[in-house]
Every structure is written in structure tokens, then in C-alpha cells.
Amino acid sequence: MRELAAAFEDEHPDLRVRLDVGASSTLREQVLAGAPAEVVALADEADMDRLAEADAVGPVHRIATNELVLAVPTGNPGDVRGAADMARPELLVGLCAPEAPCGRLARAHLAEVGVTPSVDTEATDVGALLARLAAAELDVGIVYRSDLRRAAVVGIDLPGSPAVPHPIAVLRDARDPDLAEAFVALVRSPRGQAVLAEHGFGPP
Amino acid sequence: MSRPSRARAGSHAPLPLWALAVVGVCFLALPLVALLQRAPWRGLGDHLREPVVTEALRLSLVTATGATVLCLLVGVPLAWVLARSSLPGLPLLRALVTLPMVLPPVVGGAALLYALGRRGLVGGPLHDATGLLLPYSAWGVVVANAFVALPFVVLSVEAGLRTVGTDHEEAAATLGADGWLVLRRVTLPAVVPSVATGAVLAWARALGEFGASVTFAGNLEGRTRTMPLAIYLELQSGRETAIVLSLVLVAVSLLVLVPLRDRWLPG
Amino acid sequence: MSAAAVPVLDARVGLTVGALAVDATLRADPGEVLALVGPNGAGKTTVLRAIAGLAGLAHGHVRLDGAVVADPAAGVHAPPQARRVGVVFQDRRLFPALDARDNVAFGLQARGRSRADARAEAERWLSRFGLGARADARPHELSGGEAQAVALARALAVEPRLLLLDEPFSALDVQRRSEARAALLAQLADFDGAVVLVTHDPLDALVLAERIVILEGGRVTQEGATVEVVARPRSRYAADLVGVNLLVGARIDAHRAAVEGTGAVLTVAEPLPADDVVLTCRAQAVALFAERPVGSPRNVWAATVGAVEGDRDRVRVRLDGPVPVTAEVTPAAVAELGLRPGAPVWAAIKAAELAATPR
Numbered sequence: 001m002r003e004l005a006a007a008f009e010d011e012h013p014d015l016r017v018r019l020d021v022g023a024s025s026t027l028r029e030q031v032l033a034g035a036p037a038e039v040v041a042l043a044d045e046a047d048m049d050r051l052a053e054a055d056a057v058g059p060v061h062r063i064a065t066n067e068l069v070l071a072v073p074t075g076n077p078g079d080v081r082g083a084a085d086m087a088r089p090e091l092l093v094g095l096c097a098p099e100a101p102c103g104r105l106a107r108a109h110l111a112e113v114g115v116t117p118s119v120d121t122e123a124t125d126v127g128a129l130l131a132r133l134a135a136a137e138l139d140v141g142i143v144y145r146s147d148l149r150r151a152a153v154v155g156i157d158l159p160g161s162p163a164v165p166h167p168i169a170v171l172r173d174a175r176d177p178d179l180a181e182a183f184v185a186l187v188r189s190p191r192g193q194a195v196l197a198e199h200g201f202g203p204p
Numbered sequence: 205m206s207r208p209s210r211a212r213a214g215s216h217a218p219l220p221l222w223a224l225a226v227v228g229v230c231f232l233a234l235p236l237v238a239l240l241q242r243a244p245w246r247g248l249g250d251h252l253r254e255p256v257v258t259e260a261l262r263l264s265l266v267t268a269t270g271a272t273v274l275c276l277l278v279g280v281p282l283a284w285v286l287a288r289s290s291l292p293g294l295p296l297l298r299a300l301v302t303l304p305m306v307l308p309p310v311v312g313g314a315a316l317l318y319a320l321g322r323r324g325l326v327g328g329p330l331h332d333a334t335g336l337l338l339p340y341s342a343w344g345v346v347v348a349n350a351f352v353a354l355p356f357v358v359l360s361v362e363a364g365l366r367t368v369g370t371d372h373e374e375a376a377a378t379l380g381a382d383g384w385l386v387l388r389r390v391t392l393p394a395v396v397p398s399v400a401t402g403a404v405l406a407w408a409r410a411l412g413e414f415g416a417s418v419t420f421a422g423n424l425e426g427r428t429r430t431m432p433l434a435i436y437l438e439l440q441s442g443r444e445t446a447i448v449l450s451l452v453l454v455a456v457s458l459l460v461l462v463p464l465r466d467r468w469l470p471g
Numbered sequence: 472m473s474a475a476a477v478p479v480l481d482a483r484v485g486l487t488v489g490a491l492a493v494d495a496t497l498r499a500d501p502g503e504v505l506a507l508v509g510p511n512g513a514g515k516t517t518v519l520r521a522i523a524g525l526a527g528l529a530h531g532h533v534r535l536d537g538a539v540v541a542d543p544a545a546g547v548h549a550p551p552q553a554r555r556v557g558v559v560f561q562d563r564r565l566f567p568a569l570d571a572r573d574n575v576a577f578g579l580q581a582r583g584r585s586r587a588d589a590r591a592e593a594e595r596w597l598s599r600f601g602l603g604a605r606a607d608a609r610p611h612e613l614s615g616g617e618a619q620a621v622a623l624a625r626a627l628a629v630e631p632r633l634l635l636l637d638e639p640f641s642a643l644d645v646q647r648r649s650e651a652r653a654a655l656l657a658q659l660a661d662f663d664g665a666v667v668l669v670t671h672d673p674l675d676a677l678v679l680a681e682r683i684v685i686l687e688g689g690r691v692t693q694e695g696a697t698v699e700v701v702a703r704p705r706s707r708y709a710a711d712l713v714g715v716n717l718l719v720g721a722r723i724d725a726h727r728a729a730v731e732g733t734g735a736v737l738t739v740a741e742p743l744p745a746d747d748v749v750l751t752c753r754a755q756a757v758a759l760f761a762e763r764p765v766g767s768p769r770n771v772w773a774a775t776v777g778a779v780e781g782d783r784d785r786v787r788v789r790l791d792g793p794v795p796v797t798a799e800v801t802p803a804a805v806a807e808l809g810l811r812p813g814a815p816v817w818a819a820i821k822a823a824e825l826a827a828t829p830r
Contacts, residue, residue, distance in 0.1 A: 371564050375566075376577070376581070377525070377550065377551040378552075379557075379577055379629055380552050380581040380582045381577070381578075385581055390566060393568045
């Protein structure tokens, strides 16, 4: 997002784009409480649906997809091969908290493949999970593919995991709806899409 | 012996002083009032019975008490060293003691992880040798809470030791008492109020700790999800339980702190 | 040198506290009461603390019953616990959380006695001092005199060889002081060690002590048997101690000396024994008059009243002028002569009242 923001600023030299980063659930609550934002981009559609229900946003567009992967510290100390390893009690297993989309989706997938994970901690957001994995204080966790490059972790594919759509929308209370629309347009443009692809996101 | 009556100077204080004091009270009371106003009074009973509430409360009370015990065990001797010994580098030690108060709790928690985690400086060898693991357990919460609460005990007891002075300790020495006896029967009884104050402050601090605890010990219901953490998560989901949890935390704190008020305000 | 009993205390205390450099030698024999007197700030408490082991020596030594307990040159410093020195502090320092009985029992317990044993012995001590009924009282419930007695009992209970008393009566008024002195004598009747009593009240020394050591500015300016020091004071403080005036003079001729500093000439009845002399006369021997007196007194001069102090029996009038002495007069005289600070007055001393000793 930072790259996209920088690009937008290049096109509109007298503007500054301020990014508020957080877990989708946090952002959703902030928007519902009336946070002064113009555009909101979330990591899952359920949170965006809540905003749409509350009529807090305009038309929703899908800008990218993501998928879940297993993440392990470099060197894979826990010798993790697949989702089934998450049930091993001797491993230190981390998941996002169920309120976060990444946590919700991960649990759904594990239930689908019949794995009951022996969870040791539920991270409040993906960043915390990645930090622990990078420090090898956890043996395995489930994150988005796009998160892999944020930390020194290695990804292992999760066959059968769902594609996670990432929505974006302009807020109804945006102070300058035209500018907000312009930003969304940039993100949806081929240029924006290229940037997203670079960062590990799949096409919408 | 009756307590001496004190002429209340308050009635003669200038008006601006009163006004500012009122602002202070509002500052503290307003958030509390807002909480009370939002509370789901009708479903309160059901909310209170939810496992997330009872588990978090139990865990918070147990870990706060455990952290306080740990702080006293380590902090009182440390305070003694600061107040009574003549080691070189005491100012440095005193600064070190204040460090947890200055560090953002999350930083403290991360540092603890790097020190005592499974791959930590000390935690690593310890884990390899004994299989002991502090993070992801209630003990980890105790350690993280003790880390942030320790300064309260040390500073309070050190101040107390300085105030009581060494006069009686000298008298005890001339009567033949060795170090332990002096400590046991003269020094410690004299600083009981300071120790109590330190313990109460540490307990309150440990009860409210969030950043260091979640960063070090993690987050799992029943094991490491303390009240502050539970409140944070419930808030994220926009659930009413968050407010219930907050009120419970406030109620418990007041229940403990109000009866002990007299210790802080002697006379 | 006759074979003397080993002194209980044999010390040379050398240390510096703040701006004061203390270097004093003390000696006390068994059964002896030694008064350590001097003006405030002379270093008396410092000396006591060094002997007790509460302060370290810079140089010198402390020997108790012949055994070395402190010797910085040899690297020896026995802590207070190891010395059999009892201390009664000026502020008494009774343990506030313990009652009188437990206070007295404290030292006994510290030295290994069982709790019951120690408390029983403590009660015996308290009864001996007439405080049996106050055994359960906390220190803050005791009167000044009672607290003093408890502190003394506490120190004596562990049977020290040397007892140090630091200004034991400073908190008491004049009336109580004399009662307290008598009480102390009774309480120490059975004590066979040595006692060093620090005081700035000369009467304490004169009543209670066989020997006096005068400490001024960290140094001993005079010491000896009480009667000796009283008869022949050698410093201004010593002279004040015993109500004697003291002047330093240089011989002019056989019977006359010039007062140091002012040059005033005083005539002495007996021939002067040396070129540098110390002239003394009792305060009562200085007579005061409203006008220049006529008659025999050889030493007459005009003075100004410097200070007037005293009680209902005696008034001491400090005189400023060529001969700085103190006169002792009755209160009636003060009124008659209008003696107020700054008032002029005539003073006279008979030649026969002036004694001269070599310096």
C-alpha cells in the first residue's frame, strides 16, 4: 500500500496520503466509530460486508486475492510438511485470533481438512504472528502469502485453501469523494495491479 | 493514642486550585461514567457468566498476585542494596530499576522474548536443558507482569528504608545482633508500610498490564488471555462483553484499592 | 611502673568527620566512670561511635580488655556486634514495635538466649530499675525518664565491659536532671565494667565521674581526676566548667602580668612563677560597682556588661572590656546596678584572689 500511496502522491503533488494500518477487524471498528478516513481496504469480505450493511461505504471493488499458507521459521526447526503438523502437541503453534479474518479463514480451512490444531497462542494481528515466527519462538503458523515477504519466514503451500478476496471501497463520509475515487481507480489500474502482484497478491 | 486532628487548610485554598482539582476529578471520572452509561445492564448477569469473562478474571487475579509475590521476593532485597549498601555504580542500578517504567511495555515484552523465549539468550539453553518454556504459559504472564511492576516495589521500599534510617539498626548492632537478626526484627518491621504500598501498586500495575504480557506470553484463553487482553479482543469484535469486562476490572481494582487507601495517606 | 589492671578501654581515636579532625586518646579502668566533656561540635559523639565500632578509624587503635578491636594500620575493624560495648544513645533508639520487656530482651536473644529466658531476665532488669509495672508499655508510652532507664537496662542486660552513655540527660529539665543523676548512680552500682559518659553539662561530670577528659575541637585539652581538673583548669572551657575565670598573661614584673590580647595589667599577690602564666580567679571574686570603688582592691577597671545569665540563686555576668571575665552576683545586685547587656559597670578583683600557674 505504501508504494501505491507514493505513486498517488507523485500524481497529485500537493497531496499527502496517510495510511492507517491495522487488522481488518480493528479497521472495521474504527470506521464504524467514525474514523476520519476516505478509503478503506480490508483483508476480507466479511468485514467489508459489515461496513456495507452499516451503509458506511460506497460501491465495493475487489482489488486482489490472497491465499493462506503455512509459515515456518527459516530452517523449519519443527520439520513441518503440511497442515496436519499443526496438530502435533510438541510444536509451538500460532494462529491469528478468531476475530481477525486470517484467523477465521485459517480455522475454517483446518476444520475442512479435519485438523485440530494445538494452538499455543492467538496473535492479535498477523504482524505479531510473523514476528514470533521469525524469531523461531513459534514453529508454525498460518498467514497470507502476501505476508511472507514481511518477515524472515518460509512459506509452505496449503493445497485446497480458499482464495481470499481483498476489497476496497470509498467511505460515504469521505471529505473529498472525487480524490478518494481517484485513489481507488489507481489501485484498480494495471499499474496498481502490477504493484500488488509484486507484493505477492493474486489477481482479483 | 488518639489521632491528632488536623486543621484542614482546604477551606482556605484559592479558587483556581479548587477549579483545577475539579478538572482533575472530571478527567478521571468521565471515562468511567461513559463506560457505565454504555454498559449492557439488562444482560449483565449472562455476560458475567461467559467463560471469556470468568477465565480472564481468574487468570488476571492469579497472575497479578503471582507477579506481586515475585516482585516482593526480588524487589525488597534490591531496594535494600540501593538504600543501605555502598557499592559503586548505585546510580546506574537505580536507573536500571526505573527502566521498565520508561520502556513501552511492548518493547519490554519483546526484550523478554529475546531473553527468555525458546531461542532466547537464557531461555534457549534453559529450554534445551530442562524443557522449561515460559512463553505461552501463565508463568510467562507472571514474568512479564513482574517485569513492569518491579519498579513500584523497589522505589517504594527504597524510599521507606531511607526514611527510617539506620539509627535503630545501629542500636541493634551494639546489642550483638547480626545482619539477619537486624533485618528480620528491626529493618523489615520498620518498612512494612512501604512494602505494603509497593505491593499494592505492583498488583494494580500487573493487573492492568497488556503490552508486555501479550508480546511475551502470547494470547490463549484460560492460559494467557488476561482481562486487558480479553477486553482488547472483544473491543475489536465490537462486542458488549468488552464493556462488561472493563467494568469488572474497574470494580475489582476499586475493591482492593479503596480499603488500602489509608496506607497511602497516613494520618 | 606499677602493675596496673588491664584497662577496659585503651583507645586512640583518629578520624575526620566533615570539617572536624578528631585525635583523642582515652583510657578507662574497670569500675571507673570517665566523663567526656566539651562544647557542642567538639567530636565527643564521634569518639563514642568510633569506640563502639559504628565509625571506622582513620588512624589509631581501640583495645578492649587488652584485645585489639580496631587498628586500621593492621586492617582490623571488629563490628559492633563483636565488641562488648554497650551504648545508650542520646535519642535512646528503643525499638518502637517492641514493648519495654522485649526491648531489654533483644540483646539477650541476639546472643543466643531462648525467648522465654530472655524475657524473664528482662523483667528482672526492669524490676531492678523500678519499671516492673511498665514491662508491657511501648516506647512511645514511656516518659522520658522511663525510656532512659529502659535503654540503660537494655544495654546492661548483655553485660558489656564498657558502657557508653551519650548525653543521657540532655532531654531532661534541670529538676529531673538531678533526680536522673541519682538514679543513674544507683543503676550503675553493680556494674563492674568501665563507663564513659559524654555530656556538655559540667555538673554531670562533677557529680558522676572520677575522671574527666575535656575534648575541644577534636583534641583533648585536659584530662585527669575530676578534683584535679576542677582545681587547676587549663582551658577556657575547663574554667567555665568549674565556674572559674581564666586569663593568659605575660609577666611584666614579679607581681604584675599583662593580659594577652588587651594588655591590661593585673596585680597578683603571690610572685609570678613564670614568664607565661595562666591567671585564674573565682567568678565570685569579681566584684561589681556602679562607680569607681575606693579602697584596697588593686585591680579595678571600667567594663561593659556583655551577657547576663543564670537562675534565681546565682547570676553570671559576662564582662567585656580590658579584662574579659565573668562575675557571679546575686539577682538583687543585678537590679541595683542595672546590669543589662551594654550597660557600663566598674569591676574589681583583689590581688589575693588571683592565682597564677605556669603555662
